[in-house]
Amino acid sequence: MFNDIGPLELVTLIVLAVLIFGPEKLPKVIQDVTRTIRKIRDFSEGAKQDIRQELGPEFKDFEFEDLNPKTFIRKQLDNDDLGLKEIRNGFDLKKEMAEVTDAVHGRDTDPSPSPAAPGGRVDMTKKPEKPAVDDRPPFDMDAT
16 A cells, blocks of 8 residues: 655654654554554445345456456456467567667668568668659649
């Protein structure tokens, strides 16, 4: 819950709590806050149990964490039925990024098969084309 609070921030919060509530009232305030948090957790767990009972036995393995979009997508991508693990394992992001970077900078990596070959790569390197002497650049009437 508070994973991103650093030690300096924690000390600042403690000093502010002591200044606001005073050293005499601070233990009672801490007890009240912990009691309230405990009641909220109990209420939340009770509500989850009620929803599970109302959904019936078909949803006995239903987890509320699955409603989080990130968790839902992660579970779907880990599902073996779709065959996405093989695609993900066959995809090397560092290699692909290095190839794209080399193509952008015009560097030639390893010799690759022609694009027409099955399983070949498309050559993305920029190769300057030399225009013929009589060729004029294209003229766009709408652009001028």
